Amino acid sequence: MTEFVFFGGKGGVGKTTIASAYALECADAGLETLVVSTDPAHSTADVFEQEFGDDPQPIEGYDGLSAMEIDPEREVQEHLQGLKQQLSEQVSAAMVNEIDAQLELAHRTPGAYESALFDRFIEVMQNADPYETVVFDTSPTGSTLRLLALPDLLERWVERLLEKRERSIDRYEKAAIGNRKPRRVMDGDPIVARLQERKERFEFAGTVLREEATFYLVLNPDELSIRETRRSIETLEAADLSVRGLVVNRLTPEPDPHEEGRGARYLRRRVATERDRLEHIDDAFDVPTVATIETRPEEVRGTLLEDVAAELEVKPGEELRIG
Numbered sequence: 001m002t003e004f005v006f007f008g009g010k011g012g013v014g015k016t017t018i019a020s021a022y023a024l025e026c027a028d029a030g031l032e033t034l035v036v037s038t039d040p041a042h043s044t045a046d047v048f049e050q051e052f053g054d055d056p057q058p059i060e061g062y063d064g065l066s067a068m069e070i071d072p073e074r075e076v077q078e079h080l081q082g083l084k085q086q087l088s089e090q091v092s093a094a095m096v097n098e099i100d101a102q103l104e105l106a107h108r109t110p111g112a113y114e115s116a117l118f119d120r121f122i123e124v125m126q127n128a129d130p131y132e133t134v135v136f137d138t139s140p141t142g143s144t145l146r147l148l149a150l151p152d153l154l155e156r157w158v159e160r161l162l163e164k165r166e167r168s169i170d171r172y173e174k175a176a177i178g179n180r181k182p183r184r185v186m187d188g189d190p191i192v193a194r195l196q197e198r199k200e201r202f203e204f205a206g207t208v209l210r211e212e213a214t215f216y217l218v219l220n221p222d223e224l225s226i227r228e229t230r231r232s233i234e235t236l237e238a239a240d241l242s243v244r245g246l247v248v249n250r251l252t253p254e255p256d257p258h259e260e261g262r263g264a265r266y267l268r269r270r271v272a273t274e275r276d277r278l279e280h281i282d283d284a285f286d287v288p289t290v291a292t293i294e295t296r297p298e299e300v301r302g303t304l305l306e307d308v309a310a311e312l313e314v315k316p317g318e319e320l321r322i323g
Contacts, residue, residue, distance in 0.1 A: 245290030
């Protein structure tokens with residue numbers, strides 16, 4: 001069975017670094033691993049110094065590790081074109097232009113991004129059999145939470161549409177007189193079939209997210225990040241999605257005891273502040289802090305990524321542990 005691991009958090013806290021390091025540790029442990037970026041910034045390519053596309057691609061220099069980057073804008077456009085094609089085959093020619101206009105408007109709304117991305121998201125989970133672990137480097141917190149909340153919301157919405165469609169067909173059949181026949185009957189009705197298919201996809205996603213997925217939140221030791229993390233935990237728990245642990249990233253390294261001067265004094269004050277915030281995190285959250293990662297003096301890639309991965313001390317089937 002494939003394990004799905006999600007790293008979320010406020011934008012800019014270092015989710016890509018932590019997700020990539022986790023994926024690297026899983027691959028080093030002998031697990032065939034895929035890291036999936038759904039972040040528009042696509043920092044995964046920067047971390048591994050390699051370009052990725054919409055399909056899984058082996059990462060050079062790492063056995064058993066692949067990556068893919070989902071382009072949200074392309075997904076929205078492909079989602080729109082797919083809907084247009086399906087509806088054009090199911091309605092009269094006179095309605096096609098009006099439907100196209102309505103769909104164009106709908107795809108400019110905030111929910112269009114999440115809906116289109118969620119379809120691709122489900123496809124990745126449904127086709128994850130070649131991998132033992134799939135690591136998701138998710139987009140910034142707000143978008144991710146809306147994405148993860150979709151299964152229940154869309155499932156209930158589809159159920160209501162199915163009920164209305166079935167009542168509509170039933171009334172049309174009852175109104176048929178003599179040789180006049182309804183254009184479609186319940187069995188084989190393409191709209192009902194499409195709604196049923198969508199409902200099953202959402203049910204699949206909801207089951208996977210609740211029963212087969214692990215969620216970690218990445219944060220920095222600052223007040224804004226801590227507040228955002230609290231909101232994320234509450235929202236995930238409201239959706240019956242529990243957070244396994246917190247990864248506090250970009251902690252300030254402490255200067256050596258003999259170091260003096262303005263820089264050393266600043267670092268010591270900063271370290272003291274961060275220690276207070278770490279204590280606050282431990283006291284304020286029921287979710288445990290499972291890893292603390294020091295900041296690096298330059299972009300994390302190559303051997304620096306391996307250093308971060310070593311600090312995570314990941315073991316197959318176990319949660320992150322403090323390094």
